[in-house]
Amino acid sequence: MFGLILQSAIFKSKNHSFKFDLLPSHLSLSEFEDTLSDAWSDLRANKLGGFRRTNWFIQLKNQVEKKYDFVLLDLSPSLGALNRSVLLNVDNFVIPITGDIYNVYGIQNIGSWIKKWILMYTRSLSYLKDDYDLDTLQNSQINMILNSSNYKKFAGYIVSRAKQSKSTKDIISYQSKHIEDIREMINSSLEFSMVPNVDKKDFELGVIREIISLLTESQGNHVPPYKRASDSELSSTQWRKRSPENAEYAIMKTFEEITDNLLKNLE
Numbered sequence: 408m409f410g411l412i413l414q415s416a417i418f419k420s421k422n423h424s425f426k427f428d429l430l431p432s433h434l435s436l437s438e439f440e441d442t443l444s445d446a447w448s449d450l451r452a453n454k455l456g457g458f459r460r461t462n463w464f465i466q467l468k469n470q471v472e473k474k475y476d477f478v479l480l481d482l483s484p485s486l487g488a489l490n491r492s493v494l495l496n497v498d499n500f501v502i503p504i505t506g507d508i509y510n511v512y513g514i515q516n517i518g519s520w521i522k523k524w525i526l527m528y529t530r531s532l533s534y535l536k537d538d539y540d541l542d543t544l545q546n547s548q549i550n551m552i553l554n555s556s557n558y559k560k561f562a563g564y565i566v567s568r569a570k571q572s573k574s575t576k577d578i579i580s581y582q583s584k585h586i587e588d589i590r591e592m593i594n595s596s597l598e599f600s601m602v603p604n605v606d607k608k609d610f611e612l613g614v615i616r617e618i619i620s621l622l623t624e625s626q627g628n629h630v631p632p633y634k635r636a637s638d639s640e641l642s643s644t645q646w647r648k649r650s651p652e653n654a655e656y657a658i659m660k661t662f663e664e665i666t667d668n669l670l671k672n673l674e
Contacts, residue, residue, distance in 0.1 A: 425631045428475070436489065443488035451527055453534040458549045464496040465548045484513070486520050495524060496550055499562040499602065499673060501612065502593075506566075506585045511592050518596030525555050561600040562672050563612040564593060565665060605672050612672075613665035615658070 418429040442460065449457025471478055480497065482490050494500060502517070504510045532551070536544065544551060566586060594607055601610065625631060 426634075440487055440489045443492055447488060447491070450531055453531050453538065455535065455539060455544075455547060458532070458535065459547050461492050462496060462549045464493050465550060468496070469548065486516060491520075491524055494521060494560075495528065495553060497560065499560050501562055501669065502564045503567045504564050504586070504589050506583065508585050508588075510585065510589045514589060514592045515596050518600070521558070521600065522555065525553060525558055529554050555599070558600050559602050561597050561610070562602050563610045563669055565612050566614040602672055609668065609672060612668040613661055615661055615665075
């Protein structure tokens with residue numbers, strides 16, 4: 408039943424201009440998050456139903472992993488029940504950061520909370536294994552291998568909305584200072600989760616600068632930003648220095664760089 412519901416909800420690429428399948432979000436996810444909060448309480452009480460609901464993402468992944476090379480999830484900036492269930496089961500995750508002092512505390516919280524979640528999960532799982540046989544647990548589609556030593560999922564971070572000073576091409580000083588603090592916090596708080604064999608400096612995937620009116624104009628014209636950027640690259644027109652077309656071209660090149668760096672970290 409879950410598979411049938413999922414397939415009917417997917418917005419196929421042939422029906423829109425983004426050229427890849429979309430699974431839109433929905434306001435009812437807020438209710439689902441309440442369900443996941445209750446499920447986490449049941450999980451901590453060593454109840455199989457709590458484990459199954461917490462691991463809903465495994466069921467989703469089983470439905471789509473043979474049909475797609477990559478599945479990208481856009482999560483809200485929170486540590487709520489929905490994000491917890493995804494972060495425990497996703498293959499890899501990437502964090503966007505800004506030059507904001509609160510990002511330092513946010514990164515610290517992400518690291519400490521993931522460690523707590525793993526500890527709670529594995530502790531309850533050990534009790535669950537005493538109550539159920541292995542076949543029952545495997546058929547329940549729950550994460551049986553999660554532990555603190557194999558949680559190597561952090562693949563990098565993106566510096567977003569990075570403003571520049573008018574006099575230099577560098578990120579303005581106060582933002583640069585906070586970003587350096589954030590880098591240090593990432594290296595200390597998320598080191599346990601970093602994908603292996605990657606130099607720490609390579610976890611910075613790229614910098615997304617101000618993109619003027621690209622998103623607004625793309626929405627108004629009902630086309631994805633990358634499509635406008637691709638069209639701009641194919642055009643031989645010379646654009647004004649701060650024209651939307653120049654912004655589109657710049658942002659496309661930025662995302663190409665981010666994509667290349669991410670794939671290198673995942674190799």
